[in-house]
Amino acid sequence: MSTPVLSEKFYAQMKKLEPRYPNKVALLLPALHAAQDELGWLPPAAIGAIGEYIGIHPAQVKEVASFYTMYNLKPVGKYHLKICTNVACALRGAEGVVAHCEKKLGIKVGETTPDKKFTLYEEECLGACGTAPAMMLNNDYVENLTVQKMDEVLAKLN
Ligand code: FES
Structure with missing residues (x-):
């Protein structure tokens, strides 16, 4: 059995x-x-x-x-970064944050790092437009993203 x-x-x-x-x-x-x-x-x-x-x-x-994009039909890393790139977030620099993550993590959107630690996705509106750019880090919101703030967030993840 x-x-x-x-x-x-x-x-x-x-x-x-x-x-x-x-x-x-x-x-x-x-x-x-x-x-x-x-x-x-x-x-x-x-x-x-x-x-x-x-x-x-x-x-x-x-x-x-x-x-629904919130369901993962393929394995994701320990930390799943879903960065909103919809209008409000895009206007406040989300795409630069995504590009920074791609460079820093060495992966493209939709990929997972070889050590299975990080998965990077772009996401549609997360309903946090007032504090754009926003992302979901697993089930938690991180708002008012900047490249510097993303570096601080990534540095705390082990
Ligand atoms: S457009 Fe990004 S949270 Fe709404």
């Missing part, structure tokens, strides 16, 4: 959430979040396990997961 891809904790969390939703299909987004929190990304086996739990085809799970 193969080891389940998702933990007992995941299934316990889903059981706890179930009464709050009209049906199991409505649990899809929380299930994707919980699985990603647990695994760091959503491998095909997790997509399959979620589909089985919810009672829908894995292709439907993948279709939803691929619609």
Whole structure:
């Protein structure tokens, strides 16, 4: 018998959430979040396990997961930098910050460093336009980005 891809904790969390939703299909987004929190990304086996739990085809799970940029369908580094380059952030220098990260980390947008420490993405509006440029560092916001601030943030990550 193969080891389940998702933990007992995941299934316990889903059981706890179930009464709050009209049906199991409505649990899809929380299930994707919980699985990603647990695994760091959503491998095909997790997509399959979620589909089985919810009672829908894995292709439907993948279709939803691929619609949202917050779900990782491929492995990401320990630190996932998602820098917004939408209008407000672009006007305040986001592209320069992205270029700086590419040079400093030695990777292009969409890539992960060979040591699996950093993944760099560009992101659409993060809803933090008032404090642009903004990025998500894993699940946390970092706002009012500058090249200098990015250097300070990167220096604290180990
Ligand atoms: S445009 Fe970047 S947070 Fe809105």
